[in-house]
Amino acid sequence: MKTAYLVRLVMKLKKLSAALLATAAVSMTGVSMAYVEIVSVRNEPVEPIQPAKITDPQLVKLGAMLFFEPRLSKSGFISCNSCHNLSRGGSDNLVTSIGHNWQQGPINSPTVLNSSLNMAQFWDGRAADLKEQAAGPISNPGEMAFTHELAVEVLQSIPGYTTEFYRAFGTDRITIDMVTDAIAAFEETLTTPHSPFDKWLAGDDDALTATELRGWNLFKTSGCVACHNGAALGGNSFQRMGLVEPYQTTNEAEGRSAVTGADADRFNFKVPTLRNVELTYPYFHDGGADTLAEAVDIMGRLQLGKRYTPDENAAIVAFLRTLTGEQPRIVMPILPPSSDATPRPRPFDD
Secondary structure: OHHHHHHHHHHHHHHHOOOOOOEEEEEEOOEEEEEEOOOOOOOOOOOOOOOOOOOOHHHHHHHHHHHOOHHHOOOOOOOHHHHOEOOOOOEOOOOOOEOHHHOEOOOOOOOOOOHHHOOOEOOOOOEOOHHHHHHHHHHOOOOOOOOHHHHHHHHHOOHHHHHHHHHHHOOOOOOHHHHHHHHHHHHOOOOOOOOHHHHHHOOOOOOOOHHHHHHHHHHHHHOHHHOOOOOOOOOOOEEEOOOOOOOOOOOOOOOOHHHHOOHHHOOEEEOOOOOOHHHOOOEOOOOOEOOHHHHHHHHHHHHHOOOOOHHHHHHHHHHHHOOOOOOOOEOOOOOOOOOOOOOOOOOOOO
8 A cells, every 4th residue: 555655656746847846944923834836847828826935034924913903004993904804815805995984995905815926016006016015005095094104103102013123123113114024025925826727737637627627728719818827827917908898887997097197008907816816706906797707708708809608608717716726824913012102093083
C-alpha cells in the first residue's frame, strides 16, 4: 500500500514539473501562511495565483489591526472590512456600499482579494496602488467621513497602537503614511491560491470536470480572454462597458473620464478580476447583475456580440466557479482599548 502511494505521488510530482520553486513560512498573531510559488505547465493566457510572501510580519500584523479598526471612521462603526468583508469574498455583496450615516455609495465595492495584482485601484483607476487606495475611504465624506488628521489623533491617543507602530516603524509618532503603509502591507497578503483552475494549470488533469473545461474553452474562443487574462483574469486594463450594445444603467459613474477628463474615456472601467467571482455578487460597477448566469449573458451580448445558449452559459459559469481559491485565514485581531484621551466617535453627526 505504501509503495503504491509513493508511485502515485512521484507521478503527480512529475506532472507538476517545476511547479515548486521555493518555500518559506511565516507565522504570527493574526496571519499564518506558507509561500509556495506555482508555475503553470500549460500554454494558457492565465498564470496561477501565488500565495502571499510576507517579508515584514510586524507591519502586516499592524495592517490587519487597522483593516478591522472602526475607529478610523467618524462614526467609530465603519472599517475597511465593512465594505471588503473577508468572510464574504472581500466584498459586501451589496449593489453599492453603505457609508457614513447610512449613505448609499455611488458604485459597487470591488473585492480586496488579489487586489495587489491590479494595475491601479478603484473602478476608475484613480489610485495608483494599495497605499494610495487605503487613504481614500478614511477621508471620503460618503464612506468613513473622517479626516486623516483626526484618524491619526485617535490612534496616537491609544497606548496599544503607539506600541504597535513603534514595533513596526521604530517610532511611536504616527503618520497617515504609516497607517496606509501598514494597511497596504496586509492587503498584499490577501491572495487566494490553489483554486481548482490553478491546480489544472499546474498539471492536475483531474482538477476540472469536462463541463468546466468546456466552459474554459468557450471563455477563450469567445474572446473573453482579451480582457480577462493574467493571473487575476482581469485588473490589468481599462475597457469600455458596452462595446457592441450600449449598457443601460441609472448609475451615474463616468468611469475613467472622471480621472482623465477625456470624453473618450467615458464608461471605461477597470476590468474586474474574475478570481473568486462566485463570491463577489452582484456584478459590474453598478451591481446590475445578480447572478453569474446573468453576468455572462450580458457580457456576451454587450462586449462580444455573442448570444450564448443556456448550455454554453452553464458551462462558462461552471468554469468561473473553479476560480474560487483558498480564502485568507485571518484570526480576528484584538484591538487595543481607547484611553481616556481618545476622541469619542460621533456616529450621528453630519
